[in-house]
Amino acid sequence: MKDYLQQEVQLEGWVYNIRSSGSVQFILLRDGTGLVQAVASRQALSPESFALAKRLTQEASLRLRGRVREDARSPGGVELEVSDLELVGPSQDYPITLKEHGTAFLMEHRHLWLRSLRQTAILRVRATIVKAMRDYMDGQGFTLVDAPILTPAAVEGTTTLFPVEYFNETAYLSQSGQLYNEATCMALERVYCFGPAFRAEKSNTRRHLTELWMMEPEAAFFTYEDNLRLQEGLICSIVEQVLTHRSRELEALQRNSDALRKVMAPFPRITYDDALQLLAEGGLELPWGEDLGAPQEAFLSCRYEKPVFLTHFPVACKAFYMKPDPLRPEVTLSADLLAPEGYGEIIGGSERIDSLELLEERIRQHNLPMELYRWYLDLRRFGSVPHAGFGIGVERTVAWICGLEHIRESIPFPRMLEKMYP
């Protein structure tokens, strides 16, 4: 707006709020770029137009024409002096006011809640995070390769999938593109997939969705160590891009950006064994071999100012395809990345098993149907190489970077346990 001072312009948007002072109506207009104050005064308008201005309601859509001028009394320092206004679409009894609302009410009206300043800020940060992820991977020589959504079997088990009628068979919504990435990385060496994943878990927490978006890189000839360095670079790049391009949004979200500025490589690494030690000192003892619970993860996540890698989990805690450490076969060459400030896991990854015999053994141990993994085992039959990869959850990353209390705000239309409307 500041570039258009003293010029005649036309604005299209929605009424965010109205304030009135007799012969002057102050219209706070919202459009795709932000808010601006428009001033409609009796003296500058026709009687019909001024009458229309007096009748405006929250979220009515408008087309305004007028001159841009500076005024210190306007929020933002500039305002539009309205010379003509046109009602595009009326809005009666808009349910969401500028006052307080409860979570349940807002979620029922998610389609309208998205118009709020806070939600639009989150959506913009989310878009920047997604772009930063893709730009970084592209810059590292990775090729975007889409993985299928409809799949014949579970990647990691069979209990958490959504079944879908597929002609005369049952298909399942993908919970991860990982196995398909392992195939495509043998073609293109460095690949990543980006898309939704579906999990039918009965999880009812602030960190779980049934429909989530993941970016999953996979690279041939990548080692465990290469994998961690790629993750550090990716996270630093995401944070940097958001700090650079979305400072206004972070401010609108009242996000403490100093905390984000501390995110610089290298990230601390602690092994599972060390983590158990730290947890014991913090009064959160866990027997060796047990996976971390939410309190354990939060404890470790709050202990550092940067994201922290949790490495070398016991084989029993992890997916069947994760490669055991040659020096300690009871643990895996895996790492989870925990975001700081209590946000917890945002990345899970590992080097993968490249031996045919070991992979067959693991599939049997996990009671998975060998027949469905025939193609996957082929990858170890024809030029198997060491390879590694990971998956980063978009919503958990958004929640952390935006400082959200609940993951439901990190995606436009969250899908949660038994909650699908709107």
Next chain:
RNA sequence: UGCCUGGUAGCUCAAUUGGCAGAGCGGCUGGCUGUUAACCAGCAUGUUCGAGGUUCGAGUCCUCGCCAGGCAGCCA
């Protein structure tokens, strides 16, 4: 799925020991020539989540159910 908390006007909430159903916001009507979640005056708004029970009397107590929020489990 378990535990905890809650469900009262469109929204956010109040209602003392079981004793008249109430406020702010929003809506409507009017006022105001610089408002900043504007302000001022007035008006309207109820299946107190549902079913049953105790009681002279239930928003309040009891039982069951439904829904929501939080935590945990499950889960990358």
